Amino acid sequence: MLLFPAIVALGLLAAPAPTPGLPEAPPEELGFDASKLAGVGEAISTAVDEGKIPGAVVIVGRRGKIAHVEAIGRRAVEPEAEPMTRDTVFDMASLTKPVATATSVMVLWERGLIDLDEPITTYLPEFDNHGKGAITVEMLLRHRAGLIPDNPIGDYEHGVDEAWRRIAEIDLVAEPGEGFRYSDVSFQILGRLVERVSGRPLDEFARENVFKPIGMADATFRPLDRGIPADRIAPTEVVDGEMARGEVHDPRSRALGGVAGHAGLFATADDLAIYAQTLLDGGIGPDGKRILAPPTVRAMIDPADTPEGERRGLGWDVATGFSSPRGERFGPLGFGHTGFTGTSIWVDPDTETFVILLTSRLHPGGDQPSPTALRREVATIVASAIVDTPIPSPATAESAEVLCGVDVLAADGFAPLKGKRVGLVTNHTGKTRDGRPTIDALFEAPDVELVALFSPEHGIRGVLDTNVGDDRDEETGLPIYSLYGERRKPAPEQLEGIDALVFDIADIGARFYTYISTMGLVLEAGAEAGIPVLVLDRPNPIGGVEVAGPVRDEDAESFIAFHRLPVRHGMTVGELATLFNAERGVEADLTVVECQGWRRSMTFDETGLLWTNPSPNMRSLTEALLYPGVGLLEATNLATGRGTDTPFERVGAPWIDPKAWATELNAEGLPGVRFVPVRFSPAERQYEGEDCGGVYIIITDWDEFEPIELGIGLAVTLRRLYPDHWEPEAMDRLMTNQAALDAIVSGASVREVRRTWARELRRFLDVRAKYLIYED
Structure with missing residues (x-):
């Protein structure tokens, strides 16, 4: 039997009087500052205008009513433009996991047909191989089963029966129960469990036992088969030569016929609003019909004894690296989930609030970035607009309050730049802690005149994988000089009239990541022109303790090997700047604006900072x-x-x-x-x-x-x-490093190869120690 500790102050288990659906009410009536809540639409409209998403539907609900709902932008861009509408049906992607699959499992648990502590092989004996007999139903729900995230798509090429045979034969990648590993495979197995135990396909069971009883009118798998018109469904991207519209985007779910435990559900924002309120009301839908008992709801959202950074309920995310829809202010009892297609939901029991944001961010080309930042921004706006009750400290408050150099500079009123004309070397990773671009912060800083921008490899927006040309910033009208095209170093004529150069770009911690080479060349340009350089420091995302790998040979300098560093240098950009300036004899007038709150032992997930993909293929x-x-x-x-x-x-x-x-x-x-x-x-x-x-x-x-x-x-x-x-x-x-390469070519072992650079690495560590800024 699972034991769940009491959750206090939920306010979600008392059954309210039945209501016919979710009515709307003025924001003020529900305890919101309406002017602040209006920022939700503004944030989404900005994302649409910037081309980050084609459109979205957002619903904010509180205390059983809808306080804010908007349909913004376009439902479809290609082949013809269509406006977004509130009743648009979206591919839910991984929201299938908690809404359809986990809820169905918990319905069967209530009925005594599933024991969460039982091995999955009790119900699915074909999985009793490779040590999978140790996996319990609970481990699957919490993504702690030790299974791979996805099995090869080739496993699905020979029909559904063969696909399931291969899924059943999957080996473990970790001991069951030892850690959190997000896994589609786990929820494919749970969907299979629902079908085996109930004797009905997952889509039918969920429809009859979850969706229909509480009035989720459009929630369904295979929406075209259920009579939903294609023109109401948000398309995703081209699949097999045609724009996918009403056919699940996930290729594995598609191969299984469109019904799977990890993906395949389609629904509207209003469907999810009803579902969210049902959980807040202890399992009772708007018309008074119950799908779950209050203790079952409590079990679903309780992370139990999962460790910090891995807090998962039974199907729900509570506090992990996937918790962007929480925003910065909602409390530690909240729960939610995201979907790859651009969908998200967050429910905050402390304030009796939910936020639903549905986009089809893959449309039309599949190359748009994840709306992680937008989810975080929208949730933060909603929480900040609540004025009738204190907002509890969020779970993320347990992380360090790390401030990057730009935040420290802003807190100091931009004092070192007062009265100066500034050139800024930056890209999309240059942001304040709250996600504001450094470009905007400096452009609007009092008594500071930002006059020019310089961009590194991948361009000012970090999306290009070719040489980058000069450009002009649409927002500020400032010239953007490329440092990854005809030149890699600011030209003297580009520096005319500039009183200070500022560098703010996130590194990744590897010698051949070119942003640090750009920084080194900017230092040289500043020294040659007699212009001071400020480096706004940022944490090394993979930590500042470990140093490893071959040190660059003396005669091997290039743009991807700017200085004699090991591959993993374990330094911040600010520390590297001081090292370059001294060890290379640059002698620039250098100031490093240090981070606050960062320790060398921290990796990025411990900083509480917003992750931004630093380049197109660096996505996590x-x-x-x-x-x-x-x-x-x-x-x-x-x-x-x-x-x-x-x-x-x-x-x-x-x-x-x-x-x-x-x-x-x-x-x-x-x-x-x-x-x-x-x-x-x-x-x-x-x-x-x-x-x-x-x-x-x-x-x-x-x-x-x-x-x-x-x-x-x-x-x-x-x-x-x-x-x-x-x-x-x-x-x-x-x-x-020629010695290391020669060892590999000769057939040496890992240990023998590592010995080739040991002496040079020790020498580097002695040099490095002189330039370290932060403590362990």
Whole structure:
């Protein structure tokens, strides 16, 4: 039996008088400041105007009524423009997991047909292999089953029955129960569980036991089959040559017929509003019909004993890296979920409030970024607009209150820049803690005149993967001088009339990430022109303690190897600036505006800062940690995940046997990492459109994992297994250490390769120590 500690002050378990649906009420009547709440629409309209999303529907509800609802922008952009409407039906993507699947599991739990503590093999004996007998139903609901996020799409090419046979044969990537690993596979299995136990398909069971009783009129799987017109459904992107509209976007759900435990649900914002209020009312829908008992609702949203940073309820996110819809002010009892297509929901029991934001961010081309920042901004606006009750401290308050250099500069009233004409070297990663671009902060700073912008590789918005030309900023009208085109260093004529240069760009912690090379060249340009340089410091996202990898050879300087650093340098941009300035004899008039609250042992997830993809293929902290190792092999004839949805998390080539390579890599015993055989087809660069065998890289222990060990492990096993196919010589472009490359080519072990740079690394550590700013 599961035991759930009492949750106090929920206010959600008392059954209110039945009401016919969710009525609307003036914001003031529900305890909102209407002028502040209006900021929700403004934030979404800005995102639409900037092309981040085509449109959205947002609903804010409180105490059983809707305080704010808007349909903004367009439902469809191609082939013809269509306005967004409130009744638009969206592909819910992973919102399927809590709303349809987890709720159905809990209905069956209430009926005594499922025991959450029972092994899943009690109900699905075909899964009793590879140690999966230790997985309980609860572990699946909390994403703690030790399963891979997704199995290879090739597993679905031979029909539904064969797909399920292969899913049942999936191996573990970690011990069941030991940690949080978000997994679509877990919820595919839970959907199968609902079908096996109830004797009905998941879509039918959810419709009859969840959606219909509480009045979720349009919530359904396979909406076209249920009679919902295609022109009411928000399209996603082109799939198999046609714009997907009413067909689930997720390829695995699509292969299973459009009904799966992890994806496939379609619904409107009003459907989700009814569902959210049902949970707040202890399982009772608007018309008084109950789908869950109050203790069951309490169980679903209770994270139990899951550790900090991994707080998950039974199907619901509570406090993890996926909690952006909480915003900055909602309290620690809140819960919610996001969907890959751009959907999200957050429910805050403390204030009896819910926020639903539905977008189709993949439309029309699938290359738009995730609306993480918009979700956070909208939720923060909503919480800040509540004026009739104190807002509890959010769970994120337990994280450090890290301030970046730009925040410290702003708090000081921009004093070092008063009365000066400023040139700003930045991109989309230059933001204040609350998400405001540094460009805007300096442009609007009193007694500071921002006169020019300089952009690094990937451009001012961080979306380009080619050389970048000069441009003009649409918002400020300022010229943007590219430092990744015809020139890499500010030209003297571009610096005329500038009194100070400011650098604010986030690094990733690897020597060959070019933003730090740009910084070094900006220091040189400032020194040559007699212009002071301010570096606004930012945390090293992969930590400031570990230093590893080959040190660049003396004669190997280039734009991707600006200074004699090891691959993983363990320094912030500010610390690197002081090192470059002194060790290279630049002698610029340098000021580093230091971070506050950051310690060397912190990785980005501990800072409380908003993650922004620093470049198009750096989409998560996991990928940032993998990059120093996987990136070492990018110049060779190996696909490193670019052109897939998980860059650097999968690597391979057409000539690789995935099972053989995974076996060889796992036998190496590299710390904190496991390898799963996969097949994939990258959409760009090397092997574009070709079927590649390879491995999916799973970090199992962040404390033990070392990315350079991983990179060398990949190299030595490739050399061992594929000496006639893999071409290691090009690895020197990023390794820039001939002794290490020679060792790999000669067939050395990981340990033997590591010894080639040990002496130089010790020397670097002695030099590095002189320029460290922050404590452990």
